[in-house]
Amino acid sequence: MKYVGEARVTPQGGPQEESATGERSTRNRVARSILDHGPSTVADLAGRLGLTQAAVRRHLDALVTDDVVAARDQRVYGARTRGRPAKVFALTECGRDAFDQSYDELASEALRWIARAAGGGAAGEAAVAAFARDRIESLAETYRAAVEAAPPDKRTEALAKALTADGYAATARSAPGRQRGEQLCQHHCPVVHVAEQFPQLCEAETEIFSRLLGTHVQRLATIAHGDGVCTTYIPNVPAAPEGPDGTEPREPPRAPHQASPKTAPRTARDPSASTAGRNPA
Incomplete structure (x- = not known):
């Protein structure tokens, strides 16, 4: 499930990795129990999962930190008894998203x-x-x-x-x-x-x-x-070709009054001159 943190693994693996895996598995069971049975108290979870209440609280603290479950006051129906009502733990939206959806x-x-x-x-x-x-x-x-x-x-x-x-x-x-x-x-x-x-x-x-x-x-x-x-x-968009010094090549120098080849006017003797729009007679 996505809310489980990464295990801290020693270079050789071993007991520390196995312990972290066991922790994740138990937290999954706690969250799944809340999904299956609805908002639950620590005592409810301990009884269903066969854990001590201290162990359940430890796992719930981690799940609250990861925004998987949230604590809220238990609703009391009928006459209230003395003392504060027990806290119940319910899945958050993030917690529900961690389970399979349709x-x-x-x-x-x-x-x-x-x-x-x-x-x-x-x-x-x-x-x-x-x-x-x-x-x-x-x-x-x-x-x-x-x-x-x-x-x-x-x-x-x-x-x-x-x-x-x-x-x-x-x-x-x-x-x-x-x-x-x-x-x-x-x-x-x-x-x-x-x-x-x-x-x-x-x-x-x-x-x-x-x-x-x-x-x-x-x-x-x-x-x-x-x-x-x-x-x-x-x-990538092709770059302009580079000259020998790493810059873009320049046109060779022209004699005074020599027209640029880019702008020189074309004449009828120029075989590459356009004939568009002319009378072919």
Whole structure:
């Protein structure tokens, strides 16, 4: 589960790693018990899980720190007894998100319905593609602001940071080998299970990357296709050829009053002169 912290492992592993694994497992059980039975007191959890109340409190403190559970006063129905009501611990929104959800299946069913409603076949695929483009357009507004605020040589990096904020764990790096350009790598895809069935989501994303960065891009790999990372190649705009001293080459010096070859007027004797609009007689 995502709320569990990383284990502190000694160089040889061993008892410390095993202890950390056991701690994570018990915290999972505490959180799962609250999910299954609703807001619970320390005594409730200790009785269900066969733990001491001191052990339950220790695990609850860690779960509260990780924003998985939150403490609140227990509701009392009927006459109240003396003393303060016991605290109960309930899952937060973050805690619920750590458990399996049905969002992926719901999204897949919705896209299948869109395809059927459009008539299936090519028309259905086009309808799903239109949805995918509309979805990414709404997400792209934030990305566009980040990219346009960055200097040209930092725009891929700016896009990667914006994608990371949306859960894609993206990075930018120089393209390997002799390729001139960069690679945008997304190490996580929040919609991977839906994209496996509907590649239009990946295609729309690639299109928006091209528009945001102002150049043609090439998708090399996707997690939805079984690759470990979504990888997009972004070529650099070719630089002007350099002269021997590392600067742009200059035109050779011209004699006085010699017209520049770029601006010299063309005559009828010039075989490369344009004949557009002339009478061919």
